[in-house]
Amino acid sequence: MAGPLPAPPRLRRVVVDPRSVLVAGMAVAMAGMAVTLGLPLTQDPALDGTVLLPWWLLAGLFAATEACVMHIQTGREAQTVSVSELVVVLGLFYAAPADLVAGNLLGSAVILLVHRRSSVLKTLWNLASLSLQMVVAVGIFRFLNDVGNATHWLAWVAACAGCLVANRVSVLAVAGVMAIYDGRPPLTPLLREVATGDLASPVVVTLGLIAATSLAATPAAVVLLLVMGAGLLIGYRAYAALSDRHLSLERLYRFTQAISSSPEVDEVLSSVLAEARDLLHAEHAEAVFVGAEGGALARVRLGATGRLTRSEGLPGAVDQWLLDQVMEEGASLTLARGTRDADERSWLEVHGARDAVAVPLRSGAGVLGVIVVTNRLGEVRTFEDGDVLMLETVATHANVALQNGELISQLRHDALHDALTGLPNRALLQRRLASLLSDGDPGRIPAGAVVILDLNGFKDVNDTLGHHQGDLLLVEVGVRLRDCVGADGLVVRLGGDEFAVLLDGADEETALEVGRRILGQLRTPVLLDGVEVEVSGSLGIALSPQHATDPATLLKRADVAMYEAKRTGEGLRLYEAHLDPNDVNRLALVAELRTALTTEDIQVHVQPQAHTDDGRVRSVEALVRWNHPTRGRISPDEFIPVAERSGLIGALTTLVLDASLAAVAQWRRSGQDLSIAVNLSSRSLLDPGLVDEVAQLLQYHDVPPAALTLEVTEGSVMADPTRAISLLRELRALGVRLSVDDFGTGYSSLSYLQRLPIDEVKIDKSFVTDMLHRPGDTSIVRAITDLGRNLGLNVVAEGVEDQKTWDALAELGVHVVQGWHLARPMSVQALLPWLRERRTQAKDAPTPTPPAPVDLGTPA
Template identity: 55%
Template sequence: MDGDHGHTGAQDDRTPRRLGRTGRLLCVAVLVAVLLAIALAVGIPGRDDPALLDQVHLPWWVLALAFIATETFVLNVQVRRETQTISLSEIPLVLGLFFAAPLPLLLARVVANAAVMVVVRRSPPVKMVFNVALLIGSTCVAISVFSALAPSTGELTASSWLAAYAAALLADVLCALAIGAMIAVHDGGVNVRGLLTEAGSVLVPALGVTIGLLAVTSLVASTSSAWLLVALGAGLLVGFRAYASLAERHLNLERLYRFSQAVSSTPGTDELMGNVLTEAREILRAEHATVVFVASDGGLVARIGLGATGRLTRSEAPPSEQDAWMIREVVDGGGTLLMPRGTRDPRMREWLEAAGVRDAVAVPLTGGAGIVGVLVVADRWGDVKTFEPDDVLLLETVTNHAGVALRNGELIGRLRHDALHDALTGLPNRTLLQRELAAALEAVASGRSAGAAVMVLDLDGFKSVNDTLGHQQGDALLVEVGARLTAALGRAGTVGRLSGDEFAVVLTGADDEEAAVRVGRRVLRALEHPVVLDGLEVVIGASLGIALAPAHGDDPAGLLKRADLAMYDAKTSTRSLRVYEADLDADHPRRLTLASDLRTALQQGDLQVHVQPQARLDTDAVVGVEALVRWEHPRLGWVSPDEFVPVAERAGLIGALTSQVLEIALAAVASWRAAGRDLGIAVNLSTRSLQDPDLVDEIARLLRRHDVPAARLTLEVTESSVMGDPARAVALLHQLRDLGVRLSVDDFGTGYSSLSYLQRLPVQEVKIDRSFVAGLDRGTENVAIVRAIVDLGRNLGLDVVAEGVEDQATRDRLAAMDCDLLQGWHLARAMPVEELLPWLTARDQAPHRRTVRAVDSSRRA
């Protein structure tokens, strides 16, 4: 029994762990060394012994030809994912033991088997080394055992017969153990029962030994019987090969029978496809099986695959160029594709390389409406055989059974359902929602419905759930949200999942905005109660955008887009629900122009940064400035930040805008420090900036580049930007505080959670909103608010900055309240960066005069 061990590179489902490539090579080297050591130990003592019988002289090349013949006509037996080759090589081995010296016999067997492995089997180098070592070791063991047990009288006796049996038996035990060990190495562990089973399968060689002994007896009696023996041997080899082929066909018939029974009794889609692919893979003894379902127009519907791990995978991804070729060849041509190893067809080689397999068979899969797909089996186990025309017939039989199951079942309907529904939540997906919305809009257009509405809902803080509790709990949260939304909506409409943590609702018969808003608030209330995940109560929120038909559009894509714009606006503000308005539309001509031109301006560095000084009220000393971004459009003139900053947020440009402002601001601070002015600078952060995980690293990099102390940079955030995602924002602010930068709350007093969140935020400064400062001379209410903020800041150890100070009277009132800093026109208007140093010099030269820079009011901060 010869070992032909084929490693396929995929893990057996039944083995929990396998060695890496380096580990396997090391184990093979150890096995080779052991086999060669055995050969040296048992072979050296008898290397010069003569042949036992001298009646016939067998040259080594004659024995080599006999070994080649017996190794070519073999029986290949599949053991798990490996192929063992059983031959009648014991016949020439017995002849050699009796009629040849040890060294010629060893040479003949090694040369013959090496030739077969190179020419016939095309074995890889590692396998060749192992098999040669195995042949050397087993042949030396056979020669040694035979020499030790056979009588040295030079006669053919019963004792010499027993010696031949013992020699072949022990040689095959060694082969079985070595092959079993090799299989164990590739499977990732030693299976003692498997090794014993392999060692016990030595009854097959007894037939070859018996025939060999009959041949020896015949030759001793008469050398002229050699021609009869040659004819007998040829007949045995042909019969042996025929038996092997018959046994393989019988085994395939058994597998087909089991397959037909399994398919006919499979109720579910996944179970049916699992059985089809599993049996197709087992029958053809391959690693992978895939079925590709196609629509009537040739488009891909779904791809279901089964790999070495035994798990079904499903995909609706469009086919690659190579897959499209394969599908056309099989579906349009209605034929089969046989792609064996070593094929010279360039398209086949291209497909095999793209798929990462060595060989494959593809046949059409027929359903009730004709050809509905392609069944592909790839990567045959082992290295001995590749796919042959008989395998194509087998796979065609498999597809015929599968086609019957398709026609009798509801597989196509189930696949269509899966294509239109979300796999996780079971809700309609984007495709089905658009169909539902299209039907609703058609009803509105025909007058059968008063109106329709679409809602887009996005969860708040979903990423933090995934990051903290893991994706499994995140999936559980999505399932729960889908169930709550469905229950809250009832029969009023359809709930679907668009992607990630984004859901949509289609309302039919929504005849006015008020009715849609009522349903929207009911949907949001359904999410107010905590969700228990992994033993923890998780509070979830959501932002909801609503678009109405026909008021806001009459096509599904446009209406969904407008609802998405409204949702985004709700997310960036403190509101949880927003109805679409025209000024939100990113396709507004002016906004579209601004988005395109703003991208160009950022790339070309056309944005400017102006600065407005801040001075201490007690000393009147200028201690810092606030950076204010300015954009002079080449055609539209000066564009207000209130207009182009939201455009930057919607167009995904806010990160680049913030980085450019920080770059210019810190470069200015560095130049002022070089000129002897140690001033700080404040830069505003948007809501999107507080959601950027790379912000801290970006600021640290810019501080290092310009060699500016972190304490000279103040980052201003608004209460509304923090309230968008409090947990993430507070965590990011703590990282910035650890970096050493100063933090300030801008527009303080306008939010609804100022006092509660101020204690949680790691800030050093608050800025009183200009609306309170400008109204100090109009009533006691604003005076009380400003005084309360100043007192609060003093008690919390925070600096208080008053914005919008425009006259001396307001300045004096703030000084009387012990406010720390002022900023406004009374001190100076915003000016270009390069004009700050001259302004400071002029102010120093006239300390008792208030200098106010004349700037067009349209450029006011």
């Protein structure tokens, strides 16, 4: 009797990267072009028969020159210089075209596969590119040169032309691969690269012509040429090694001085990671610390702009493998480029790295953590033993500056606690809340409550007594909340004057009792600067599982209850469904906004700004517009708060910044040197990745930082002034201009204004529109203008609707105006035609009065 049939084998799904297919197609196309162009040359003999170079000798020469490349390091850039063009020049004169191409391909294939261990696709692409370059070089050389003597000037010109054009073919081929993997390469750098090419190429070609001329005079010169070439290469390598060693020692000395004099952990870590990255000529550096008993990893990474970013998380399998290798063994680890080790390859693939070095950070109690440096600059060199020794030296100096327990606790405390009050922050609240709601038995959500507190009248304290006293008030409120709640809950500062309390296992009665206790504690006056200040608050409570079973919804509904308590003056309110009647509509709007961010429904319009002295337009303000397919135009006042509450404000800000900088780049290409102003929301000022994102977008669009102005409101800064001002200073360090929007409507004061690293103030249009009819508004505008001018700030007025207001503002000393009298908001594409029409009208008009605007959209 036959047994059961075996199970059919499982088929593995092969995932094909479309980009790899395109690269392979590009290689086939280049190879086809090489064959097509090279067929007519296959039967041609060598141009000069004085010295004949066979294909096998050329292959050896090409392999030798590619194996002995020279590396030139300039700052953070690494350039590899090959003298293979010297062999190309000799082959043009003393080898048949077929032998030259065959020798080049064979020698290069050996280096790519054996020495550099390139992938099959990369090897095939490089060989196809080289074959096309060789055929182009030979074709141009033979076309321009009909003289068989290597000493003739025409032969020199032909050889130079062939090699230089072939070099440009290589540049364009590489640009094609960049376009496939990274999108369209920037046009300006590409044109510059095509114009300049490899800077070392003319020098190498000249040396090749000298060698060819010498061989034409006497074949015996080959001995002298080989000796001189080897001597130059050895001398350069010795000089480069000595220079690199000298620079490294100098940097280590300065690094040791820097960390020994720095008491701040952030400064020490920044110096350690920056030095590790620069000394090893690498792209990235990070420090990884492990909690007690193999807990979560705390990562500190040095960003592209020099900022430190932190993250926490449990280690994955590949990370645990590296930690076991370095921390348990206490030995350094090198993951070389092209490694065959399966574990090393897995780690590199997971982290998107080509190569890496990891060394332990030691302390008196053992290994504290790991410093990891990845991606050696350049395409040829990988990390070597000397790099490991250098990184170990950096780690040794870092160990002196870092303390084991203090470092880890401070890193985690800073990431999860508020700097002013020392209370846990929103991140820790969300983590604890998520842990609470996921700790129950299957099918049962644990009980708990969230209480959100917003202080009443906190702005008055700031305005009357100053921000220092306001900060003291927040600290005192934090102390009272902790005393009131005790060990029964977690007290959190959410930002600004908003606090939260998480009560684990609390029911409705317990949560309400805690809320009443908090309000009672707040009624006791606080002594600030000799003045007794009465404090009150509004509290909202949401319960789990009655009101929500996930952290985001529970916090949101506690927030809804708090706003109802503030609106009604009750002081304390429990969430009820009828308090949030627009919740379904708002959720629908969130979903539609998320979809609109991926379509063209959200667009950027611009409104010109003109200088009052000459009427010229040198800048515009970006205004976001949402044209809903069914609801029509939705006001920014409606959808921007939705974006902030739903977490979509980051994506919306990225879209506006990207579109605005793309418009500036387009205008600059058209000869219009215009800058643009973009508004930032209060949530954007709390985004730690904003600075890196702005820097990357500026670089991507090739726009100078000074062409971008970022506008913030006074209220958005004061929501969390410590973090906001720190972020604004980092943006200012990039070269971006900063402006305070709606100035005069918020926390305006001289002491506040002096703290901000700003370039201009923007007078709110509520003071400008009726200033000719309301003397009080004129006085405010004059005061703000005088204040701005005395502080060296540019002053912008918006809401200018007639020529008389324009003239009055100019007389007061306002620098720039914006409003309907100049132009209404318009699309990006309409700006340049509008500017041309305005200049035409200005030439024909007897006075410099701006032309009447054309209605191009809803005003800002």
